[in-house]
Amino acid sequence: MDVLYFAWVRERIGLPRERVETEAQTVRALVEELRAREDRYExxxxxxxxxxxxxxxxxxxxxxxxxxxxxxxxxxxMTGG
Structure with a gap:
């Protein structure tokens, strides 16, 4: 699946998007997998x-x-105006 990062999330990770192979069944489980990768994800x-x-x-x-x-x-x- 494609994982997209916007605003400061993109800045911290250093990528606008990436292709991720995962066994995660929920967003939270995906986040835990990503956090375990490297400090920038953490x-x-x-x-x-x-x-x-x-x-x-x-x-x-x-x-x-x-x-x-x-x-x-x-x-x-996000806020609108």
Whole structure:
């Protein structure tokens, strides 16, 4: 699946997107796999309350299933004006 990173998440990880092979069944499990990779992922995902997530372009939560998903995106909360 493709994993996309936006704003400061991208800055901390150093990539805008990457292809990830995973056995994770939920967003939270995917995050744990990513955090175990390297310190930069640990830093990017250190405070999940400061992040939002979308699975296949639908806003969801960290307990959502990613089974069969093509894309998971992580980004900070956004405000409009």
């Amino acid at each position: 830093m990017a995902f250190s405070d999940l309350s400061a992040l939002r997530v979308a699975v296949d372009q639908r806003l969801t939560d960290f307990d959502a299933s990613i089974a069969g998903a093509r894309e998971v995106a992580f980004f900070p909360p």
